[in-house]
Each structure stands twice: as structure tokens, then as C-alpha cells.
Amino acid sequence: xxxxxxxxxxxxxxxxxxxxxxxxxxxxxxxxxxxxxxxxxxxxxxxxxxxxxxxxxxxxxxxxxxxxxxxxxxxxxxxxxxxxxxxxxxxxxxxxxxxxxxxxxxxxxxxxxxxxxxxxxxxxxxxxxxxxx
Amino acid sequence: xxxxxxxxxxxxxxxxxxxxxxxxxxxxxxxxxxxxxxxxxxxxxxxxxxxxxxxxxxxxxxxxxxxxxxxxxxxxxxxxxxxxxxxxxxxxxxxxxxxxxxxxxxxxxxxxxxxxxxxxxxxxxxxxxxxxxxxxxxxxxxxxxxxxxxxxxxxxxxxxxxxxxxxxxxxxxxxxxxxxxxxxxxxxxxxxxxxxxxxxxxxxxxxxxxxxxxxxxxxxxxxxxxxxxxxxxxxxxxxxxxxxxxxxxxxxxxxxxxxxxxxxxxxxxxxxxxxxxxxxxxxxxxxxxxxxxxxxxxxxxxxxxxxxxxxxxxxxxxxxxxxxxxxx
Numbered sequence: 001x002x003x004x005x006x007x008x009x010x011x012x013x014x015x016x017x018x019x020x021x022x023x024x025x026x027x028x029x030x031x032x033x034x035x036x037x038x039x040x041x042x043x044x045x046x047x048x049x050x051x052x053x054x055x056x057x058x059x060x061x062x063x064x065x066x067x068x069x070x071x072x073x074x075x076x077x078x079x080x081x082x083x084x085x086x087x088x089x090x091x092x093x094x095x096x097x098x099x100x101x102x103x104x105x106x107x108x109x110x111x112x113x114x115x116x117x118x119x120x121x122x123x124x125x126x127x128x129x130x131x132x133x
Numbered sequence: 134x135x136x137x138x139x140x141x142x143x144x145x146x147x148x149x150x151x152x153x154x155x156x157x158x159x160x161x162x163x164x165x166x167x168x169x170x171x172x173x174x175x176x177x178x179x180x181x182x183x184x185x186x187x188x189x190x191x192x193x194x195x196x197x198x199x200x201x202x203x204x205x206x207x208x209x210x211x212x213x214x215x216x217x218x219x220x221x222x223x224x225x226x227x228x229x230x231x232x233x234x235x236x237x238x239x240x241x242x243x244x245x246x247x248x249x250x251x252x253x254x255x256x257x258x259x260x261x262x263x264x265x266x267x268x269x270x271x272x273x274x275x276x277x278x279x280x281x282x283x284x285x286x287x288x289x290x291x292x293x294x295x296x297x298x299x300x301x302x303x304x305x306x307x308x309x310x311x312x313x314x315x316x317x318x319x320x321x322x323x324x325x326x327x328x329x330x331x332x333x334x335x336x337x338x339x340x341x342x343x344x345x346x347x348x349x350x351x352x353x354x355x356x357x358x359x360x361x362x363x364x365x366x367x368x369x370x371x372x373x374x375x376x377x378x379x380x381x382x383x384x385x386x387x388x389x390x391x392x393x394x395x396x397x398x399x400x401x402x403x404x405x406x407x408x409x410x411x412x413x414x415x416x417x418x419x420x421x422x423x424x425x426x427x428x429x430x431x432x433x434x435x436x437x438x439x440x441x442x443x444x445x446x447x448x449x450x451x452x453x454x455x456x457x458x459x460x461x
Binding site: 002003004005006007008009010011013014016017018020021023024026027028029031032033034040092095096098099102103104105106107111112114115116118119121122123125126128129131 | 134136144145146147148149222223236238240241243244245246247248250251253255258265266268269270271272273274275276282283288289291292295296299302303304305306317318321324325328329430431432433
């Protein structure tokens with residue numbers, strides 16, 4: 001929300017969504033158990049080895065390392081060759097995409113009509129003009 | 134390779150903040166009990182006064198002050214549930230909101246302007262925007278339930294909250310939190326919610342909507358607040374209490390004192406809900422801010438806000454109640 005909570009903005013909604021995901025990862029903390037300590041893996045890789053190609057990395061990286069979507073984590077060169085779009089621009093692009101394509105399954109017609117009649121009853125109660133939608 | 138079994142091994146899941154000791158929480162609690170029993174809260178509505186009166190509170194019909202004895206407050210804290218089922222319109226979005234350390238996210242609410250994502254122009258919000266923003270929030274994978282995001286400012290003020298509810302129920306599959314403004318409107322919104330849920334019985338088992346209620350600071354429960362508490366508790370809609378104190382303006386400038394005033398307002402509200410329907414689900418919430426006395430603004434995002442939000446969560450944990458903290 002912008003301007004002291006006065007203004008709603010879709011780009012910020014998407015950015016907040018990404019931040020919320022990261023916060024959940026941080027508060028989840030660090031799990032200490034046999035698998036996460038990975039003593040057998042450390043001993044198998046040994047000194048001057050590498051972990052990138054180890055099965056333990058492959059099976060755990062998705063849950064252990066945050067997967068960003070909007071925030072660009074590449075170098076400046078990579079960012080420039082991807083079009084130099086800042087975070088806000090990318091968030092608006094995706095917001096428009098969702099806005100145009102994300103649909104909610106409509107409620108049954110009789111539920112929609114009943115809600116309409118309840119709204120009209122309240123309008124009648126306050127003697128304001130009846131709305132049609 | 135063999136290793137020994139971990140015997141009596143203590144592990145910690147997740148990380149959290151240490152803000153208060155038990156002693157400090159108890160001190161805030163006791164100060165609040167003193168405020169509620171000795172100063173009291175101002176309640177204007179007669180029906181609410183009668184309910185407090187019937188439970189052993191000292192009710193002054195002339196100056197409208199209601200003094201709530203400690204045992205009434207503590208009974209209410211005990212009878213309010215620690216876990217609340219927030220039903221989705223679609224049951225895949227059902228959510229258990231729990232006291233303690235589990236966290237969830239919702240959108241910020243109650244905005245009056247929206248930035249068009251294509252033209253980037255700012256405009257006042259309409260009923261169509263309420264539906265559109267509800268739909269956008271529903272698309273977010275990290276948003277667990279919906280708070281009424283923007284308002285239908287193109288309809289008459291008296292019925293705005295009812296139009297908000299209609300637009301939201303038609304445009305989300307999640308549970309929603311919506312303000313009502315008075316008891317009549319809350320009743321109409323409940324009727325709509327019963328329709329969406331498939332009947333009052335089904336709604337009572339699994340409410341798809343909660344009433345957002347903001348007590349007035351300092352120590353005032355105006356009729357628009359108490360009417361909605363009574364209607365929501367009778368009708369089965371969980372009550373989200375969001376206190377909106379302003380440290381330095383409507384509450385003490387010292388944050389501990391602001392927490393006491395906030396706690397008194399929230400507990401007085403929770404008492405009323407529990408007196409209407411024992412065990413009624415309530416959420417202990419805050420949007421209390423610190424006034425910036427130099428600029429006379431109340432920034433929704435500051436170190437004070439972070440502290441107040443964390444402190445509110447700690448108080449709620451202390452009371453075994455689910456909590457809610459607002460913030461831009």
C-alpha cells in the first residue's frame with residue numbers, strides 16, 4: 001500500500017507477495033537433523049571437492065534455497081540484456097497479465113440473485129436509489 | 134557409519150523475536166486490568182450497556198462509563214478460542230488461524246485510491262475495483278485470506294459496506310474480512326454470507342466471512358462498534374478487532390502505555406463478544422501507529438510500528454489468542 005495506506009497498487013501487491021514468501025522462508029529457520037547436517041555428504045565430498053553435482057544438492061535445493069520470481073538476481077550485464085526493466089516495471093507487466101487472465105469461478109446464479117435482492121432491500125431501508133449491479 | 138540416538142534432544146523450529154519477558158507481559162496485563170476496572174470504557178449503546186451490566190460490570194447510565202472487573206476480563210480471555218476456522222468460499226481455501234507462532238499473510242485494506250496498472254494513473258475506487266482487487270489478491274499464492282482491499286466509493290455511503298461484500302463474495306474463493314459500519318449492515322452482510330455458504334447452519338459451522346471491527350481510542354466503544362460486535366457474535370461471523378490507537382495523540386506516547394490502552398480497548402471488545410456468545414471466535418489485532426509529532430502524520434511503516442506489531446503478537450500469544458498486525 002502506498003501513501004500512508006491510502007492507495008492500492010497492483011505492482012506493490014505482487015512485490016509484497018514475493019517478500020511474504022521470503023519472510024516465510026526466514027521465519028522457518030534452520031532445521032538441524034541428520035539429513036541437514038549432511039555429515040556423510042561432507043565426508044564423501046571431502047576437501048577441495050564440489051557439491052553442485054551431488055545428489056544431496058539436487059534433492060534439497062528447491063526447499064532450501066529461495067526461488068525468486070520478480071526480483072532479478074543476475075548481474076548488471078544479464079539484467080541489461082534482459083531489457084533493463086526495473087522491479088516495478090516487471091511487477092506491473094505481470095499484474096496486467098494476471099488481471100487479464102485470472103478468473104474466479106462464478107457463484108451459482110441463484111446465490112448471485114439472492115445477494116442482489118439483499119443489497120436492494122438495504123437500499124430500500126435507507127431510501128437510496130436501487131442499484132442494478 | 135553409526136552414530137548414537139539423539140536422546141532428549143531439544144530442537145527449535147523456525148525463528149522468532151524475544152520482545153518481552155513473562156514478567157513484563159504480566160505487568161502490561163495487570164496495568165490493563167486496572168484501567169478496565171478503575172477507569173473503564175465509554176459505551177453509548179443501551180443494549181451493549183445491558184449486556185455488560187448483566188455480567189457484573191459497573192455501568193453508569195449517566196456518564197456512560199462501564200467498569201469491567203478483572204474476573205470478567207479473564208473469563209473472556211479464557212473462553213475465546215485459540216484456533217479459528219476461516220472458511221473459504223471454495224473449501225480449498227479453508228484456513229486454520231491459530232494462536233502461537235504460525236503466520237499467515239493478507240493484503241492491506243481499506244484503501245480509497247487505486248493506481249491503474251496500464252496507465253499508471255491514480256483514481257478513486259469504485260465497486261468494480263473492489264471486485265477486481267479482490268480477484269487480484271486471490272491470485273497471489275502467498276495471500277491466505279482477504280481483507281476488504283478498497284472501497285466502493287461510487288455507491289451511497291449508507292450502503293457502501295453491503296456493496297463491498299457483494300463485490301467481494303462474487304470475486305474471491307477465499308475467506309474475507311469486511312467492515313460493516315453498523316449492526317443493520319452487518320446483519321445484511323450476514324444474510325449474504327449465509328446465502329453464499331449454503332445456509333446459516335453451514336455458515337455457523339464454517340464461516341466464510343468475518344467482521345472487521347476497529348475500537349475507538351482512547352477507551353471508547355461507540356455504537357457502530359458495539360452494534361457490530363453484537364450482530365456478528367449472534368450471527369456467527371468471527372470478530373477481527375483491529376485497534377487503531379495513535380501513540381502521542383489518542384494513546385500515551387510511550388509505547389508500553391500505548392499497549393496498555395490498546396489492550397484495554399481490545400479486551401473490552403472481546404468481553405462483549407464473549408458475553409453475547411461464549412466461545413465466539415475473536416482475533417486480537419492492531420493497526421496502532423506512533424504519531425510523528427513533527428510532521429503530524431502517522432506513517433504506516435516505521436520502527437515504532439514494527440515494535441507495536443511485534444508486541445501485539447506477543448500479547449496475543451500470552452492470551453493464547455490469534456493475532457493480526459496491519460502494516461503497509
